[in-house]
Amino acid sequence: MTRFFVGWGTAVLCAVLASGCAQEEGFEVSGQVLSARGPVPAAVVTLGAGILTRTDETGRFTLSRVKPGAHTLHLRFEEDGAAVEDQRDVNVSGDVQLETLTLPVPVELTAQEGARTVEDTKVVLQWSRAFARGFREYKVYRHTTSGLDESTGTLIHVTTDREDTRFESPEAPGMKYFYRVFVMNDLGRLGGSNIASFTPQAYVPPAALSLGQPVSAHVYRSTPHGFFLDATAPAYRVEHSGDIELRVMDASRQELYVEQPRAIMMSGHPLLFLSRRAERLNFQVDLLDLYGLTRAPYTLKVSEQSLAAQGTLLPGTPLSTELSAGAVRVLQFDAVAGTHYRFTTESSARGAPSSNEVLTFASVFGADVAAPYVWDQQVGLKDSPTSTEFTATRTERLTITVVAAYWWDPTTVTATVDVLP
Numbered sequence: 001m002t003r004f005f006v007g008w009g010t011a012v013l014c015a016v017l018a019s020g021c022a023q024e025e026g027f028e029v030s031g032q033v034l035s036a037r038g039p040v041p042a043a044v045v046t047l048g049a050g051i052l053t054r055t056d057e058t059g060r061f062t063l064s065r066v067k068p069g070a071h072t073l074h075l076r077f078e079e080d081g082a083a084v085e086d087q088r089d090v091n092v093s094g095d096v097q098l099e100t101l102t103l104p105v106p107v108e109l110t111a112q113e114g115a116r117t118v119e120d121t122k123v124v125l126q127w128s129r130a131f132a133r134g135f136r137e138y139k140v141y142r143h144t145t146s147g148l149d150e151s152t153g154t155l156i157h158v159t160t161d162r163e164d165t166r167f168e169s170p171e172a173p174g175m176k177y178f179y180r181v182f183v184m185n186d187l188g189r190l191g192g193s194n195i196a197s198f199t200p201q202a203y204v205p206p207a208a209l210s211l212g213q214p215v216s217a218h219v220y221r222s223t224p225h226g227f228f229l230d231a232t233a234p235a236y237r238v239e240h241s242g243d244i245e246l247r248v249m250d251a252s253r254q255e256l257y258v259e260q261p262r263a264i265m266m267s268g269h270p271l272l273f274l275s276r277r278a279e280r281l282n283f284q285v286d287l288l289d290l291y292g293l294t295r296a297p298y299t300l301k302v303s304e305q306s307l308a309a310q311g312t313l314l315p316g317t318p319l320s321t322e323l324s325a326g327a328v329r330v331l332q333f334d335a336v337a338g339t340h341y342r343f344t345t346e347s348s349a350r351g352a353p354s355s356n357e358v359l360t361f362a363s364v365f366g367a368d369v370a371a372p373y374v375w376d377q378q379v380g381l382k383d384s385p386t387s388t389e390f391t392a393t394r395t396e397r398l399t400i401t402v403v404a405a406y407w408w409d410p411t412t413v414t415a416t417v418d419v420l421p
Contacts, residue, residue: 025065026064026065026066026067026068026092027065027066027067027068027092027093027094027095027096028062028063028064028066028095028096029047029062029063029066029071029073029090029092029095029096029098030060030061030062030063030095030096030097030098031060031061031097031098031099031100031101032055032058032059032060032061032100032101033045033055033059033060033061033075033077033100033101033102033103034059034100034101034102034103035077035102035103035104035105036104036105037105038059039055039057039058039059039060040055040059040077040103041055041056041057041058041059042054042055042077043055043059043061043075043076043077043103044074044075044076044077045061045063045073045074045075046073046074046076047063047066047071047072047073047074047090048066048071048072051063051064051065051066066092066096067092068092068093069091069092070089070090070091070092071089071090071091071092072087072088072089072090073087073088073089073090073098074086074087075087075101075103077103077106078106079106080106080194081193081194081195082106082107082108082109082191082192082193082194083106083191083192084103084104084105084106084107084183084190084191085189085190085191086101086103086104086134086190088101104130104131104190104191105128105131106191106192106193106194107127107128107129107130107181107183107191107192107193108127108128108193108194109125109126109127109179109180109181109193109194109195109196110125110126110127110196111123111124111125111177111179111196111197111198112124112126112198113198113200113201114168116173116200116201116202116203116204117170117203118203118216118217118218118297119170119203119218119297120170120171120172120173120200121170121171121173121200121201121202121203122168122169122170122171122200123168123169123170123171123177123179123198123200124166124167124168125140125157125166125167125168125169125179125181125196126165126166127165127181127193128165129162129163129165130162130183130190130191134185134186134190135162135183135185135190136160136184136185136186137158137159137160137183137184138157138158138159138164138165138181138182138183138184139155139157139158139181139182139184140155140156140157140158140167140169140179140180140181140182141153141154141155141156141179141180141181141182142154142156142169142177142178142179143177143178144175144176144177144178145178146178146195146197148178148179148180148195149180149192150182150189153178153180156169157169171200172200172295173200173201173202173203173218173220174199174200174201174202174220174294174295175199175200176197176198176199177197177198177199177200178195178196178197179195179196179197179198180192180193180194180195180196181193202218202220202223202295203217203218204217204225205217205225205227207226207227207228208227208228208229209227209228209229209283209300209302211229211302211303211304212301212302212303213301214239214299214300214301215227215299215300215301216297216298216299217297217298218295218296218297218298219242219244219285219286219287219295219296219298220287220294220295221287221293221294221295224284224285224286224287225284225285226282226283226284226285227282227283227284227285227300228280228281228282228283229280229281229283229302230279230280230281231275231278231279231280231281232275232278233275233304233305234274234275234307234369235272235273235274235275235304235305235306235307235369235401236272236273236274236275236302236303236304236305237270237271237272237302237303237304237305237328238258238270238271238272238273238300238301238302239270239271239299239300239301239302239303239326240271240285240298240299240300240301241298241299242296242297242298242299243287243288243290243291243293243296243298244285244286244287244288244296244298245259245285245286245287245288245289246258246259246271246283246284246285246300247259247283247284247286248271248273248281248282248283249281249282249283249284250276250279250281250282251279251280251281251282253282257273257274257275257276257281258271258273270326270328270403270404270405271403271405272305272328272361272363272401272403274365274369274372275369276369276370277370283300283302285298285300305328306330307330307399307401308330309330309331309332309399310329310330310331311329311331311332312331312332312333313331313332313333313400313415313416313417315417315418315419316416316417316418316419317416318414318415318416319331319414319415319416320412320413320414320415321402321412321413321415322410322411322412323360323402323404323410323411323412323413324404324410325404325405325410326404326405327404328401328402328403328404329401329402329404329413330399330400330401330402331399331400331401331402331415332397332398332399332400333364333397333398333400333417334396334397334398335366335392335395335396335397335398336392336395337392337393337394337395338391338392339391339392339419340389340390340391340419340420340421341389341390341391341392341417341418341419341420342387342388342389342417342418342420343362343364343373343374343377343387343388343389343390343400343415343416343417344385344386344387344415344416344417344418345362345377345379345380345385345386345387345402345413345414345415345416346379346380346381346382346383346384346385346386346413346414347360347379347380347381347382347411347412347413347414348382348411348412348413348414349381349382349410349411349412359378359405360378360379360402360403360404360405360411360413361376361377361378361379361402361403361405362374362376362377362379362400362401362402362403362413362415363375363376363377363400363401363403364388364390364398364399364400365398365399366392366393366394366396366397366398366399367396373388373390373392373398374388374390379402379413389420400415402415
């Protein structure tokens with residue numbers, strides 16, 4: 001009897017110990033993770049702190065040593081930088097075989113160029129629709145490096161419409177941008193898309209200039225804008241503004257007709273140039289190499305300039321004319337072949353605030369505009385006239401132009417042609 005009692009007691013004790021060991025070691029939680037594309041391999045499955053595994057090739061997983069009680073099961077799958085997450089509550093009182101767990105397919109994002117405007121370029125972002133369960137909103141983030149998440153990126157778009165999967169982001173050209181879409185639910189993030197990048201290009205205006213029609217654009221460092229104009233008139237007027245350098249060249253780009261020597265950045269100013277033959281003229285706009293600029297807005301307009309005389313100069317007789325900023329005055333003078341002349345100009349205007357230059361220019365030319373007698377002579381300030389001497393090669397009526405690029409106040413320009421011995 002005693003031996004039987006001892007054996008029975010030992011069996012009971014072992015059973016109790018075994019039960020305690022099972023409770024101490026915990027239970028198993030297993031299941032399978034699927035998506036619309038089938039089993040999801042390599043998905044991360046966690047349950048509480050420190051209990052983690054990955055799904056196998058069939059999407060199956062087993063978590064061991066799970067203590068009894070209520071737990072939250074977390075699922076996360078990442079593919080090509082895109083990720084999806086999900087979670088659900090699990091009550092463990094024994095081994096648990098979960099029903100099939102379904103993860104959505106990660107949102108796929110693309111970035112491509114949209115419309116270019118004068119000021120920016122639209123980057124079109126499109127992404128695949130997120131799954132319905134738990135969806136609250138899309139959040140679109142942008143950054144200038146690929147290290148992009150919700151903490152480093154800039155939030156540029158939010159929508160609560162699950163069908164709204166397109167957004168145009170206006171960007172400054174020339175810089176590479178990175179984008180990512182995060183799918184959110186009421187508890188936080190459900191998943192993030194892949195990171196898409198794009199480098200928008202600057203708007204380039206049409207190359208063909210139309211007379212009298214202004215062109216507006218932004219020019220960037222090391223990327224000049226080029227234009228052309230089929231010239232037929234004898235003279236043209238160029239008006240432009242912005243921190244730019246302007247050149248006008250012949251068809252071969254070898255002969256320079258105009259180079260901006262008198263820019264006033266705060267406003268436009270006129271340039272007058274002669275078309276020496278019927279040809280295609282080339283215009284080049286560069287960013288002005290000042291102040292460390294990387295881009296600048298500008299306008300450019302080309303118009304025909306009439307050379308109809310508005311007054312006649314007589315030898316030795318000064319002629320004064322009032323000019324406002326941007327005005328062009330045309331005068332005429334009858335020259336005699338072989339005669340030596342001195343052309344003198346003077347302005348009554350005050351100097352510009354940062355300079356004593358009036359920035360008004362005068363030119364003298366005959367029928368052969370390819371060889372002006374005087375070209376872009378700077379008009380001197382009052383009591384400081386400027387003069388140029390020339391000899392007429394033939395008897396003809398000369399054209400004198402005065403271009404007032406002065407922007408501080410109106411001016412009176414006095415021109416004189418003297419006969420020299």
